[in-house]
Amino acid sequence: MDYLLRDSLYCGVSYGTYDLERFLSTLTAHKKCGVLQLAIEKGGVQALEEFILARYFMFIQVYFHKTRRYLDKYLIHCLQEILPNGKYPRDISDYMKWNDNAVLQAIAGSKSSVANTFGKRQIKPCVYESTAHATSSEVSNFTMVFNMLSKELGQGTLMEDRIDKAAHKLTPRILPHDDDSGKGIHIIDNKTGEVEDLMEASLLLDSIVKPISIRRIYVPKESEARALTFLKEIKSGG
Numbered sequence: 001m002d003y004l005l006r007d008s009l010y011c012g013v014s015y016g017t018y019d020l021e022r023f024l025s026t027l028t029a030h031k032k033c034g035v036l037q038l039a040i041e042k043g044g045v046q047a048l049e050e051f052i053l054a055r056y057f058m059f060i061q062v063y064f065h066k067t068r069r070y071l072d073k074y075l076i077h078c079l080q081e082i083l084p085n086g087k088y089p090r091d092i093s094d095y096m097k098w099n100d101n102a103v104l105q106a107i108a109g110s111k112s113s114v115a116n117t118f119g120k121r122q123i124k125p126c127v128y129e130s131t132a133h134a135t136s137s138e139v140s141n142f143t144m145v146f147n148m149l150s151k152e153l154g155q156g157t158l159m160e161d162r163i164d165k166a167a168h169k170l171t172p173r174i175l176p177h178d179d180d181s182g183k184g185i186h187i188i189d190n191k192t193g194e195v196e197d198l199m200e201a202s203l204l205l206d207s208i209v210k211p212i213s214i215r216r217i218y219v220p221k222e223s224e225a226r227a228l229t230f231l232k233e234i235k236s237g238g
Helices: 002-011 020-026 042-063 066-082 092-096 100-109 113-119 137-154 221-236
Strands: 029-034 033-039 125-128 159-165 186-188 195-197 214-219
Touching: 002 042, 020 029, 020 042, 029 092, 033 042, 033 221, 042 221, 066 100, 066 113, 066 125, 066 159, 066 186, 100 113, 125 137, 125 221, 137 214
Parallel strands: 033 186
Antiparallel strands: 029 033, 125 214, 159 214, 186 195
């Protein structure tokens, strides 16, 4: 609940906003077979839908944004270079020293090309991107396109990005009564006492169960025009 609103604010976007007060006021618990499970009052279904959709859109538009993902990968490479043996120290006191400022200073002081690229934000353009929920045929096509483009531009010049993640942990399948995974949320009607599963009550949420699956290809800036022309030829069957 917190990070969606905070990230939305600091990123300057509205994707992560939702009615927090309404959501909190309708959260409750439901006892089933002697086990308490998370539930929400029927009047709060729309607030819950808004909350879950906010997380979904933040993943699509912010967390999995092509530029952010690119810099994430370079940050990982930078950390492997600046950290002792490429890993965070096991000792907690040493670990705590590696805060944001320490990491950024170490990257700035590094002479490696990876750190220099990250520091100057030299971002390769993305020339190929699948839909947010790539089908099996899109995934197969991605591999073919990547290999063909790699052969055209030269081995090692391309960078790929593969994303496979569920936007939420809800599931329409029936869960055991003592399940505590948080995947099953009950809707409580306080007037009638009726209880139903969220995924049965919300057609909207049932439609986004499919995991996010994105495939991207990045190329050097100087090869962008050539890559785009080549991709058009592939698409047209040329």
